[in-house]
Amino acid sequence: MAEFLQQLLNGLSLGAIYALIALGYTMVYGILRFINFAHSDVFMVGAFIGYFVGEHLPEGTVGGGLCALAAAMAGCAVLGILIERFAYRPLRGGPTLNVLITAIGVSLFLEYTGQLVLGATPRSFPQIFPARVVAVGGIIISTSQLLVIAVAAALLVALQFIVYRTKIGMAMRAVALNPKAAQLVGVNIDVVISFTFGLGSALAAAGGVLYALNYPSIDPLMGVVPGLKAFVAAVLGGVGNIPGAALGALILGMVETFVDGSRWSTYKDAIAFAILIGILLFRPAGLLGRLTAEKV
Amino acid sequence: MPKPLTALAAAVLAAFAVSHFSDRIDPYYLDVMEGVGINVILAVSLNLVNGYTGQFSLGHAGFMSIGAYLSAAITVVAGPRILGDSGGTALQQGLLFMGALVAGGLCAAVAGLAVGIPTLRLKGDYIALVTLGFGEIVRVVFQNVDSLGGALGLNGIPNYTTFFWVYGFAALTVYTVACLVRSTYGRGFIATHDDEIASESVGLSTTRYKIVAFVVGAFFAGIAGGLYGHLKMTITPTGFDFTKSIEIVVMVILGGMGNTTGVILAAILLTLLPEFLRSVEEYRMVVYSLLLIVLMLARPRGLFNFDYASILGRLRGRSRPSPN
Numbered sequence: 001m002a003e004f005l006q007q008l009l010n011g012l013s014l015g016a017i018y019a020l021i022a023l024g025y026t027m028v029y030g031i032l033r034f035i036n037f038a039h040s041d042v043f044m045v046g047a048f049i050g051y052f053v054g055e056h057l058p059e060g061t062v063g064g065g066l067c068a069l070a071a072a073m074a075g076c077a078v079l080g081i082l083i084e085r086f087a088y089r090p091l092r093g094g095p096t097l098n099v100l101i102t103a104i105g106v107s108l109f110l111e112y113t114g115q116l117v118l119g120a121t122p123r124s125f126p127q128i129f130p131a132r133v134v135a136v137g138g139i140i141i142s143t144s145q146l147l148v149i150a151v152a153a154a155l156l157v158a159l160q161f162i163v164y165r166t167k168i169g170m171a172m173r174a175v176a177l178n179p180k181a182a183q184l185v186g187v188n189i190d191v192v193i194s195f196t197f198g199l200g201s202a203l204a205a206a207g208g209v210l211y212a213l214n215y216p217s218i219d220p221l222m223g224v225v226p227g228l229k230a231f232v233a234a235v236l237g238g239v240g241n242i243p244g245a246a247l248g249a250l251i252l253g254m255v256e257t258f259v260d261g262s263r264w265s266t267y268k269d270a271i272a273f274a275i276l277i278g279i280l281l282f283r284p285a286g287l288l289g290r291l292t293a294e295k296v
Numbered sequence: 297m298p299k300p301l302t303a304l305a306a307a308v309l310a311a312f313a314v315s316h317f318s319d320r321i322d323p324y325y326l327d328v329m330e331g332v333g334i335n336v337i338l339a340v341s342l343n344l345v346n347g348y349t350g351q352f353s354l355g356h357a358g359f360m361s362i363g364a365y366l367s368a369a370i371t372v373v374a375g376p377r378i379l380g381d382s383g384g385t386a387l388q389q390g391l392l393f394m395g396a397l398v399a400g401g402l403c404a405a406v407a408g409l410a411v412g413i414p415t416l417r418l419k420g421d422y423i424a425l426v427t428l429g430f431g432e433i434v435r436v437v438f439q440n441v442d443s444l445g446g447a448l449g450l451n452g453i454p455n456y457t458t459f460f461w462v463y464g465f466a467a468l469t470v471y472t473v474a475c476l477v478r479s480t481y482g483r484g485f486i487a488t489h490d491d492e493i494a495s496e497s498v499g500l501s502t503t504r505y506k507i508v509a510f511v512v513g514a515f516f517a518g519i520a521g522g523l524y525g526h527l528k529m530t531i532t533p534t535g536f537d538f539t540k541s542i543e544i545v546v547m548v549i550l551g552g553m554g555n556t557t558g559v560i561l562a563a564i565l566l567t568l569l570p571e572f573l574r575s576v577e578e579y580r581m582v583v584y585s586l587l588l589i590v591l592m593l594a595r596p597r598g599l600f601n602f603d604y605a606s607i608l609g610r611l612r613g614r615s616r617p618s619p620n
Binding site: 029033034035087090091094095097098101102104105106107108109111112113115116228231232235239266267269270272273274276277280281284 | 352414415417418421422424425426428429430432433436437439440538542545546549550553578579581582584585586588589592593596
C-alpha cells in the first residue's frame, strides 16, 4: 500500500510536469493546427535560464527560487514570441507541413546551438528552492515534488482564468474556433497568436525548471523525450483542449511511473505510445475531444 | 522519354558496370555515394506516402529498422549454415543477400499493413503521431531483444552492400513509384491527396489507397534498412529513431512533395551537405538547421519545385521583340 501511494505521488509530480509542457502544445495546436516541435527545446532553454539565474542567487530560499522561476518564464515567453514572429509567421496561410518543417529546423537549431554554446556534457542543477525530505507512514515525500504539484496546479488555475475570464482569453478562443470570423469582428490575430506563444512558452519554462529540480541534470538535448511525451499527453486528452491536456498528462505520468516500478521497466518509453495508439483507435479525437464532421 | 522498363534495365546495368570498377574509387567517396543511394530509396518510397498520397508518416525509420534487423539476422545467423565454412562463392553470397533483403522488405511491409489498417482511418496529424509512436515502439522492442544485441546493437554483419545493390534497388524504387502513380490505378493516390471527400464520393476507397501506399513505402524502407545494415556492418536501435524519420521527411518536403525528381535531388543534397560541412564540424548541425529554416521560408513549395510553364513563358516573352 505504501509503495502504491509512493508511486502515485511520483506519478502525480511527473504528470504535473508533462501537463505544463502539454498545455503549450495544445494551445498552439488549437490556434494554428500544427505541432510546434520547437516547444520541447523552449522547455530546455527554460531549465538553462533557471540554472544561470539560480547560480547568482542564494541557494535554498523561496524568494530566490521564485526569482529563478520567474526569470525563466519571462525569458522563454520572449523566445517563444520571437520564434513565432521570425520563423512561423512568414509561412502563415501556407501548408501546415511547411511550418512543421520550419519548427523542426528551429528545434534542431536550439539543440545544436545549445550544444555549441553550453557544451553537451550534463550539468547538475542547483537546489534553488529549500529542499527537505519528509517520511510519512512509509512514504518519502520530497518538498520539490510537492512544489512541482503546487506550482503546476497554480499555473493551471491561472491559465484557466486567463482563457475563460479575460478579454485576451476570449480572443484566443475565438481565433481557435474560426480565425477568419474572429478577424472580421476585430480581433487582432497577430497579437493573439504572439500572446499564445508567449503563454505556452512561459509554461514550458516553468516545466523545465521544475523538471530540473526533480531530475537534477540538464543538457541541451534534455527536452526531446519529455517534449514528445507531453505531446502524446496533449493528443491523449484531445488536442486543442486545455483540461484534456492536463488529464492526459496526469494519466501518462501515472502509467509511466507504475510501469517503471514493475518488471516491464525497460519498456517505459514505448508504453506512452502504446496507450496513445490504443486510445486513438477507440476515441479518435482523444479523451475529452469532440469529433467534428468535416463539411464540404 | 525512354520506356520505363528500358530505363530501369539501363540503370541496373550502369550500376553493375560502375560497381565493377568500385575498387578504383576512393573508399570514402564510395561510402558517401552508397549512403546517398540508400537515402534516395528512403526518400522516394516515403514520397509515395507523404507526397503523392498526402498522408504524413513519421515512422519510416521504424520500417527501416525492421528490414535492417531481419536481413542482418538472416545473414549473420543463417548465413554461415547455408554457405558452409568456406563462405560460399560470390554468387551464393549475392543470392543469400538478395533473399535477406527481400525478406526484410516483406517483413517491413507486413508491419506496414499491421500498423496501416487500424491507423489510416485517422486523419492528418494523428497519422503522424501514431506512426511516430510506432517507430518508437519498434525501437524500444529492439532494445529489449537480447538475441539481436539489445541496446548495444547487432555487430559483425557481413559487408555485402555494394554500389550495384544500392543503385539497383534505388532504380527499382524509382521505377516502381513512378509507374505506380502514373498508372490508372495510381491516380487514386493523387485523388486521395487532392481531396479525400471528393474521391470518396466518386467511389474510391481512400483508406485502401493509403494502406497500399503505406505498404509499398514500408517494403522499400525495409530494403533500404537491409542495405544500410550491410554497409555499416553494425546497427543499433537508436540509429533508427525519430530523428532519422525526420531526416527522411525533410528530404521529401524540400524536394517538393509528390515530385520524384525533386525528392531524389533533395536526398542527394541533404546527404552530401553534412559531408561538405565537415570542415566546420562544430557548426555543422547549426548550419544545417539554419539552412532548413531559410530554405523553407524562401522556397515554401520545395527546393526543386519549379513552375516550368511560367519560366518558359518568361523566356519566350524576353526573346520576343518588343511591340514598340
